[in-house]
Amino acid sequence: MSTQAAAISVRPLLITADSNLLDDVLRLAAAADVELEVAHAVAVARPSWPAAPLVIVGADLAEDLVRRGPPRRAGVVVVGTEHDEPDIWPLAVALSAEQVVLLPDSETWLVDRLADALEGDAPRAVTMCVLGGRGGAGATVLAASLAVCATRSGRRTLLVDGDPLGGGIDLVLGGEHTAGARWSDFAGTRGRLSCSTLSDALPRVDELTVLSLDRGDTRAIPAEAMRAVLAAAERGTDLVVVDLPRSLDEAAEEALSRATVVLLVVPAEVRATVAASRVVGAVRRCAADVRVVVRGPAPTGLEGQTIAESLGLPLAGRMCAEPDLGAALDRGEPPAVRGKGPLAEFCAWFLAGLWGERERVR
Numbered sequence: 001m002s003t004q005a006a007a008i009s010v011r012p013l014l015i016t017a018d019s020n021l022l023d024d025v026l027r028l029a030a031a032a033d034v035e036l037e038v039a040h041a042v043a044v045a046r047p048s049w050p051a052a053p054l055v056i057v058g059a060d061l062a063e064d065l066v067r068r069g070p071p072r073r074a075g076v077v078v079v080g081t082e083h084d085e086p087d088i089w090p091l092a093v094a095l096s097a098e099q100v101v102l103l104p105d106s107e108t109w110l111v112d113r114l115a116d117a118l119e120g121d122a123p124r125a126v127t128m129c130v131l132g133g134r135g136g137a138g139a140t141v142l143a144a145s146l147a148v149c150a151t152r153s154g155r156r157t158l159l160v161d162g163d164p165l166g167g168g169i170d171l172v173l174g175g176e177h178t179a180g181a182r183w184s185d186f187a188g189t190r191g192r193l194s195c196s197t198l199s200d201a202l203p204r205v206d207e208l209t210v211l212s213l214d215r216g217d218t219r220a221i222p223a224e225a226m227r228a229v230l231a232a233a234e235r236g237t238d239l240v241v242v243d244l245p246r247s248l249d250e251a252a253e254e255a256l257s258r259a260t261v262v263l264l265v266v267p268a269e270v271r272a273t274v275a276a277s278r279v280v281g282a283v284r285r286c287a288a289d290v291r292v293v294v295r296g297p298a299p300t301g302l303e304g305q306t307i308a309e310s311l312g313l314p315l316a317g318r319m320c321a322e323p324d325l326g327a328a329l330d331r332g333e334p335p336a337v338r339g340k341g342p343l344a345e346f347c348a349w350f351l352a353g354l355w356g357e358r359e360r361v362r
């Protein structure tokens with residue numbers, strides 16, 4: 001823990017000469033696994049003021065700071081206790097602070113904000129939505145396979161279950177008994193959620209983080225909860241895969257509107273293609289980049305390109321039927337986990353292309 005103001009700080013900056021406040025905030029920073037730059041006087045805070053990802057101003061030095069008129073910046077919070085009220089409020093306004101944090105009541109908020117400060121605000125992840133052109137098209141299996149495959153190649157990945165009638169995507173991974181939070185724990189979430197809070201709460205199945213619906217709970221996911229979860233995940237992971245139902249609810253529309261790419265899985269059959277055409281319009285109203293994945297077998301030899309053209313969408317790719325998939329799923333073996341077979345090969349190929357596209361636009 002440095003007590004000197006470095007020339008350029010990448011750590012959150014705490015400005016206080018109050019030893020009790022210092023102890024409290026250091027304890028909360030430790031809980032967030034964040035190291036702080038500490039300035040015991042306003043004068044020594046100056047070099048770090050512009051670049052620190054977050055500035056926490058103790059109520060004891062807030063007036064002194066206001067008097068010196070530092071340049072305006074985002075990411076300032078003023079911290080005190082109830083004894084600092086009401087004087088703390090006009091000082092916070094003068095500093096354009098985003099929040100007044102009164103301890104101990106707002107400890108959790110400050111821990112989350114500290115963790116967030118290091119995560120940064122820029123969304124980094126690719127968000128991918130997967131849905132089926134007809135019931136049983138293989139959307140959930142493909143969503144799980146993509147997430148498994150990305151995790152195997154070292155990408156931090158979150159698989160999000162967005163289908164209230166799907167029976168819980170943890171079951172597809174054999175992770176239904178894995179302890180950790182499910183959607184019901186996040187259904188009331190509004191506003192900003194820290195990525196570390198999300199990631200710490202969720203179960204992992206072989207390193208893949210999963211947010212599954214609870215078995216038996218068929219309630220819709222609130223759109224605001226979906227927004228908060230995806231925003232947090234996009235800041236702290238490489239890939240977010242969302243498994244969606246064909247009948248779009250508000251949460252599905254929220255996910256689609258954030259998606260980098262949407263995959264529509266269509267079995268290589270005429271009836272499936274016709275059914276898929278009914279889904280396309282609604283999906284395209286929410287998402288710009290929608291591509292078709294054609295799944296074999298093709299009983300009459302229907303070509304992937306023909307299906308994609310009749311839907312007016314680009315073809316992302318085509319894959320053969322996965323042998324012994326039903327038995328593997330019943331054994332609790334996640335799809336594509338062995339890295340072999342049509343699903344694993346399609347996912348590895350598609351993801352490699354996607355990371356390549358991503359690099360080119362950067």
Ligand SMILES: Nc1ncnc2c1ncn2[C@@H]1O[C@H](COP(=O)(O)OP(=O)(O)O)[C@@H](O)[C@H]1O
Pocket residue numbers: 131132134135136137138139140141142265295320321322323325326343
């Ligand atoms: N790639 C595949 N190869 C062979 N069968 C598959 C494949 N994907 C899905 N299936 C079969 O279809 C069933 C439904 O798949 P699922 O992913 O749940 O469909 P959806 O989510 O589109 O309703 C699976 O239980 C499996 O039997």
Ligand SMILES: [Mg+2]
Pocket residue numbers: 139140141163166243244
């Ligand atoms: Mg499904």
